[in-house]
Amino acid sequence: MISRREFVQVAAAVAALVPGGWSRSFAQQRMTQAELLKFNSVGNVTLVHVADIHGQLLPVYFREPTVNLGVGEAKGLVPHLTGRALLDHYKIPAKSQAAYALSAEDFAALAKSYGRIGGLDRIATILKSIRAERGNRVLFLDGGDTWQNSYTSLQTKGQDMVDCMALLKPDAMTGHWEFTLGEARVKEIVDTLGFPFLAQNVRDTEWNEPVFKSSVMLDRGGVRVGVIGQALPYTAIANPRWMIPNWSFGIREDDLRKEVANVRKDGAELVVLLSHNGFDLDRKLASRVAGIDVILAAHTHDALPEVVRVGKTLLVASGSHGKFVSRLDLDVRNGEVKDFRFKLIPVFADAIEPNAEMAAKIRSIRAPHEAMLGEVIGKTDTLLYRRGNFNGTLDNLICDAMLEERDAQIALSPGFRWGNSLLPGQSITREDIYNATAISYPAAYRLTMSGARLKEVLEDVADNIFNPDPYYQQGGDMVRVGGLAYTIDIGKPAGQRISGLTLRPRGEPIDPAKDYVVAGWASVNEGTEGPPIWDVTMNYIKRKGTVAPVEADHIRVLGS
């Protein structure tokens, strides 16, 4: 029997309210490394998990969503609680450091008090401290989306992240955006990693044989641990298939069952799924595949200060962009988890000492590009953020850039969940734009599309997010739109959610039979032509000097 000893340690660390107007230094006094890392250890195995770092070597501002709607059985459940509802659910005081890290409430103001979060050098310090305390009980697992989405990770084809992560000595990883480096490069890196890249659900298209190792057995604290990897099942749909033409993905639930049986047969007393499925998919999977003790979830970027239990399975969601390190202590005896304790450790950059070796490595990677990346190209008067089911201000900026720079009527921008936030009044550097756009298929296309086709696109993407069955959800958020307004009823079936399409700003209805000039980026099709999206966006910002995109009011959401 598991005694319920887990609690919201992240909130308990600073339970007191921080009234508005407190200085940053005062806030920091209450936030020490010792306090952040404090953990009442338990048991014989410690799992440490990071995921969805998206190439971010340095600390960032990252605003969590205000709109993150759950559908079907996930409606009203975490991780679909945001803002006040989330804080109330976990009894987190408003304006506390946990409130800042986990929600969008008072984000811009609190960011000034609590500063940036993340940084691989800080994560290195946390890992070192946990390893010093727990010795050979520690297993460090990387949930993927590590090698891409910054300038240096794009320019070095992931090598910067690979080299830095190597210093952290992961025991295993899985992936998703990694695959946008293409088959050859992924293979090349995987062969030199020094630890396994696990993906039980990737097969070659010709013989249906596993491309990667499915699992690894590791002995920790006298416990035999079986770790199974699960890459994003929809990589070949959500990202360009032509980059990985010989690999096929999928959930492969039956194969996963077999793999769980395999590792149990090989003596695993603890079975961990290192997953990039997305949280809702993992929650459903946990109810259908028996024998998994822990699922380390990723992909949907949810940061949950408590584990979620589904039957006997514990689900951990560790956030994104290096904001958090999850620590899960487990007491495993006779092949069963008898007790556990969990902490989602927020990586407050001002409170946690950077690890010198990692800091030096990051500096050396960035040195050749530092001057270029630091070039200020403009300024924002409003908070720029992306995360949320519908347009964020950062997406509105990119859409505005496409409309003007590409002389289009309508702009479409992908619903990626990564991309840092910028505070009101902050300078915009080249690096900030790369951090929102750095992908290996960046061409900003321009074409004509009929009104009917446009609706079809929106319907299709909407079903990828709002299909009530998590097994049909790809992750990501709704495609962002510029020049267009619409109503979405997320509770309706596929093909019937989108209505009231109108052209902005005049509000004329979109005619299904008429063609419109559409600009967009991140097409998954091979041979897409156009300038890279970062150039389009930077040119626009340079021309404007100061930008001030506001919250989207052009999308009406029903049925939530």
Place this chain on the structure above:
Amino acid sequence: MIAALNRRQALAIGVSAATTAILGGSVLPAAAANDYEDLIKKFTGGKVPTVGRVKIDAPEIAENGNTVPMTIMVESPMTPASYVTEVLVVADGNPRAGVATFRFTPDSGIAEANTRIRLASTQWLHVVAKTNDGAFFMAKKEVKVTIGGCGG
């Protein structure tokens, strides 16, 4: 100005490969007559199949609608006394519902077959198995055919 568009660019984000291949760019008449129910009735002689014993292994979302891997399995001892004789596969959203019919004998050993099929759009696969004693079993599974491209 608008760059000259070839068909590939025009389709870059608008439509799945499967729709293109099957429809050749034309527009499918709404509610095109798909006779999957008739095909099932013909196969069973009007009997209503029992749900169960049949398993369909196909992706929830197709990576490429033109070639969707699918395996069908039917629980059966496959002995001369009790075996699966035929399995019908129909798709309820394709212009033509018929996908495949597999025939088995006790010598088949197991009632399992796999192939790759073409799906024009998101739809249900219906699989009906007939046994040597004239019983019918079935399963169905929805396979989504999507444009994709925004996950992450």
